[in-house]
Amino acid sequence: VRTGATSKVPAGSVREGTADGGRPRRAVRIAVYAFLVAIVLCGALEIEAWPLSAFRLFSTVRTGTQVRWELAAVDDAGLETPADVAAMGRGFRQSVHLLPTLAAASAAEQDQACEDWLEADRGARRMHVYRSVYVAEQPGAPSVLQSRAQQFVCERP
Amino acid sequence: VTGVARRVDAWLFADGPAGRLAALRAGLAVILLLRIATWPFVELAGAPPSLFRPPLLLAWAQGMPPAPVLAALQVAGVGGAVVAVAGSWRGWRGTAAGLRVGWFALLVLGGFKTSTGKILHNDVLLLLVAFPAVLASARARIGDRRPGSGFGWPVRVGLTVLSLVYLLSGVQKLRHSGLAWVFSDNMRWILHDAIGSGMAPTTAVATALMGSALLSTLASLGLLAFELVIPVALVWRRARLAMAFGAVTLHSLTWLTLGLDYWAWSLVAALVLGLSGWPRPGSPPARPAG
Numbered sequence: 039v040r041t042g043a044t045s046k047v048p049a050g051s052v053r054e055g056t057a058d059g060g061r062p063r064r065a066v067r068i069a070v071y072a073f074l075v076a077i078v079l080c081g082a083l084e085i086e087a088w089p090l091s092a093f094r095l096f097s098t099v100r101t102g103t104q105v106r107w108e109l110a111a112v113d114d115a116g117l118e119t120p121a122d123v124a125a126m127g128r129g130f131r132q133s134v135h136l137l138p139t140l141a142a143a144s145a146a147e148q149d150q151a152c153e154d155w156l157e158a159d160r161g162a163r164r165m166h167v168y169r170s171v172y173v174a175e176q177p178g179a180p181s182v183l184q185s186r187a188q189q190f191v192c193e194r195p
Numbered sequence: 196v197t198g199v200a201r202r203v204d205a206w207l208f209a210d211g212p213a214g215r216l217a218a219l220r221a222g223l224a225v226i227l228l229l230r231i232a233t234w235p236f237v238e239l240a241g242a243p244p245s246l247f248r249p250p251l252l253l254a255w256a257q258g259m260p261p262a263p264v265l266a267a268l269q270v271a272g273v274g275g276a277v278v279a280v281a282g283s284w285r286g287w288r289g290t291a292a293g294l295r296v297g298w299f300a301l302l303v304l305g306g307f308k309t310s311t312g313k314i315l316h317n318d319v320l321l322l323l324v325a326f327p328a329v330l331a332s333a334r335a336r337i338g339d340r341r342p343g344s345g346f347g348w349p350v351r352v353g354l355t356v357l358s359l360v361y362l363l364s365g366v367q368k369l370r371h372s373g374l375a376w377v378f379s380d381n382m383r384w385i386l387h388d389a390i391g392s393g394m395a396p397t398t399a400v401a402t403a404l405m406g407s408a409l410l411s412t413l414a415s416l417g418l419l420a421f422e423l424v425i426p427v428a429l430v431w432r433r434a435r436l437a438m439a440f441g442a443v444t445l446h447s448l449t450w451l452t453l454g455l456d457y458w459a460w461s462l463v464a465a466l467v468l469g470l471s472g473w474p475r476p477g478s479p480p481a482r483p484a485g
Contacts, residue, residue: 059343088250129242
């Protein structure tokens, strides 16, 4: 890195495609337009291609009925509690969002994920994955469990 | 159509002062620096391959990289951002390269962060708005008033990207929910869920909004209107500072009510709208500043 270089930048008119502030090269302009089109296309076609996104931020209307995917840990005494994925580490914190995908995945994939959760939570003997539906009568009222369907289970060998 | 395209091209690649590009680089580099330095990316290293879902950009990765690799990326990113900040003040030749290193580091680190189960948008606006500045190679220094297309387009394209992102967020709400997004209990239920999650620093604001159908409807209307109207800033320069204030207010309220960490969006919006909305400097001097 060289300092004090600004004083050597030529004054007056600027040249095409140079570092002196001239009109950018054709390749750069094509890249700019391709980038803008990609942003619009990802939105229109709902493509998630990091860092491009469909930007579906809170786009679905919320109601009093809420579907939650839940990961529950069962200890040696048979006590079932919500799995503490935050305590498992940063790499596990968002894994609850994978539950719908894992529920539809092969048994081998489910077993591998379970094995990793159990490895991270040494106090758990089994893991249960549920799809639960909670209902609240009005905003601010407590959400009540309406139904719960077990999706898959795994146990420490 | 050709006439419109020509006018769009002329607007995007119009002249701008060199100092504004330098300020954009410095501002973006500061935000990159904060995003890279303040999140414990190294802690991602324990993520198991079974729970690793990389985006397309990182599809080559077999799993989360080990901690030393994440740490090296973090150090490189911080170093690049520091060079970009200092270089923007001093007019260093390596300024653009420093910004590229910082941007690339966050692109990869953020990609790994979003590989753990949920698409995280916290860094998306920064990465997208910074892309034109990353592409730009023109040398510039803060305070330099030389005009040139090479100095002007990164700011204008960044402003366009910013507007597109907010517009798309608004359009998706209308597309998937219609006007019910505003004129239903939608916002009250969002706040209900947020209060239950316990993520916000306080429940007072969310509780107050949720308790009033009128206030929550006005909040929804204000939010959606902001997202849909922000492209006005592209053609109406005077609106830009007001839009910057609107963006900061929106994301501050999002944090207060939902506990979502969108401060980088606030800073990016304030930077780009503020820089492009600031009154034009006087006539350029005959000689370059500095």
